[in-house]
């Protein structure tokens with residue numbers, strides 16, 4: 001019977017420390033409660049004639065005392081937990097990005113270089129890894145107990161999660177949000193490897209195309225290039241459409257007067273629900289690609305549009 | 315101290331005994347018994363589903379049923395236990411029976427509404443159970459979208475309608491209690507002379523009345539989207555799946571307190587009676603119930619710390635969740651203060667109550683683990699959470715239910731239950747419960763997700779332990795059925811006040827007559843007016 005869980009990421013020891021703190025506090029309270037019940041049960045049992053003396057009158061002093069003590073302890077625990085939580089979910093800027101798509105009942109993973117895997121995730125140790133996750137159907141949850149991290153994976157959104165693996169090894173990957181019949185089979189493994197091994201793994205499993213290159217192909221295949229300029233080419237058709245160069249990460253003024261920040265979610269929505277957010281001074285003529293482009297292709301298209309950030313606005 | 319046993323010839327039980335006189339009764343005591351029969355049925359239905367799950371989890375690949383069947387089992391277990399046992403349990407049975415008696419009234423304010431509430435409950439309950447059996451729902455009791463709207467074959471809408479209908483019975487009971495407590499208190503019974511059971515049922519009723527409509531709205535929206543495909547929760551239609559979770563937990567977190575607050579009330583009654591001592595910190599216990607009812611509406615977001623809400627929302631809800639546990643802690647301390655310098659007797663109700671105290675404390679403390687954000691990320695959606703809420707719901711609430719049931723049994727039936735059997739069952743429940751659920755805390759820490767029909771082999775030992783515990787628990791839960799049933803015919807006649815308790819319910823005969831009191835009593839003393847130790851010593 002194993003009663004310990006490997007602690008394999010930078011933050012897992014911190015989570016364990018918080019858990020230990022909570023456990024100690026609980027044991028102290030339990031000792032107090034059970035101890036008092038036990039003591040009183042013996043000392044004040046009905047048959048015991050021991051003199052009980054008088055009951056103190058000013059009970060509110062005691063009330064205030066234990067209320068304040070409880071508040072102070074709880075507040076300390078709250079701060080401890082909240083601080084850790086913020087760090088658990090704030091990915092550093094230089095993190096290696098890996099894309100995850102959940103669907104009933106498997107995990108599909110795509111690396112920047114185009115390497116793909118199913119129900120497995122290979123990552124290097126000693127380097128922050130950020131997962132960008134979405135779902136093709138219902139809500140799932142990507143959970144790696146050894147790293148003490150999890151996050152729900154929602155359809156129509158890009159949720160993120162990050163970790164910095166420390167110990168090479170193979171760890172459980174669970175879906176922890178109930179997602180239908182084979183929820184319990186939506187499991188896999190996370191393999192953390194030395195950086196050199198990871199580099200070797202990437203070349204051995206070399207994708208035919210990087211995500212960006214695959215996205216460039218799709219951009220033409222889906223007819224986007226007929227309207228949009230992307231890189232040096234595209235656009236120039238009969239329809240006036242915004243150039244996508246330099247779009248990613250910049251503010252976009254919308255027709256309704258508001259301004260949005262062009263992130264993954266915005267680009268995704270622009271492709272699937274173009275009518276919802278119209279770019280200022282353009283006609284709402286872009287067709288909706290909802291139901292035509294799968295999550296995998298979306299990831300590639302977005303990766304391509306992201307790569308155009310460097311092109312600079314034209 | 316000898317007691318004369320007055321064997322009442324006439325009582326609410328003997329009055330008239332045709333089927334019609336029971337099914338059309340407006341007597342709160344008889345309606346309580348109707349409810350008793352119903353929720354006992356639902357409890358064992360939910361229990362059978364749980365037993366099958368525990369058997370299945372004996373082996374890593376699932377010992378007896380398919381994944382699909384397992385998913386249906388835990389859905390049925392959750393739906394039945396939450397809506398048709400835990401939410402109504404204490405208020406509609408013990409509460410229904412005892413509220414007018416504690417108030418010194420002849421019935422609740424709206425006796426006919428009370429009867430209607432039972433019919434609503436039964437209609438909803440049978441409808442939902444039938445749909446569960448006929449359609450095999452597999453969404454879990456939480457109905458998360460879009461799984462429940464787009465990706466399940468089960469009868470979501472039918473089950474939702476069942477829950478919707480029975481929700482009205484909750485509202486009816488809530489309104490009835492609130493009005494009764496306001497209007498029907500016996501002369502001389504000010505608010506601070508009410509037994510604490512009434513304070514906690516009052517707080518419960520407020521939640522019934524305010525939270526249940528939100529559940530009703532959510533279920534209507536769910537049905538609407540499923541049937542008419544309007545975008546509310548479905549992101550493809552422009553909806554938001556997280557909206558469902560917000561609405562659902564806006565009801566379901568307060569519902570947790572619907573389940574446990576009445577148990578708090580039972581505790582205050584039983585602990586004082588079996589310590590033969592006044593309650594410690596009456597006002598603090600009373601107002602902490604109200605505080606819980608209020609704060610419980612502002613903590614729903616703690617179910618969504620990893621669901622994709624913002625960091626600010628997580629931090630706010632974490633702080634509020636710590637705050638909502640303060641009043642519960644205050645109660646526990648005050649109950650311990652009540653034991654202090656008491657004259658403690660260990661009859662079965664007291665054993666159940668002490669069991670409650672221990673199990674509820676564990677449940678509450680582990681609640682802090684999941685309120686603390688950084689720890690929740692690891693523990694949420696694992697067996698840790700399952701163990702945590704079973705310590706509150708089953709360890710706490712069901713123990714309190716049994717404490718109250720044994721405590722008022724002589725009043726309800728006019729008979730004494732077999733004490734030794736009852737004590738044995740209390741011990742067995744405590745032991746079986748811990749053996750079932752304690753291993754689940756460890757499983758959760760190790761990462762075993764909840765709602766898994768199969769699991770990696772390294773979790774087997776703890777799962778087998780848990781299943782073994784559940785066997786003991788099952789036996790222990792069956793015991794009261796037999797010995798309480800036995801006492802109905804063969805138990806010794808009970809005097810009107812077998813425990814030497816204060817409280818108006820003990821001042822009338824056991825079992826009471828239909829009109830409860832021959833003359834409406836007048837209250838001249840504070841509640842729990844037991845002799846103080848210093849006075850006792852002087853007298854001795």
Ligand SMILES: [Cu+2]
Pocket residue numbers: 140141175176177178179180183184186
């Ligand atoms: Cu799942």
Ligand SMILES: [Cu+2]
Pocket residue numbers: 566567570613614616617
């Ligand atoms: Cu909650």
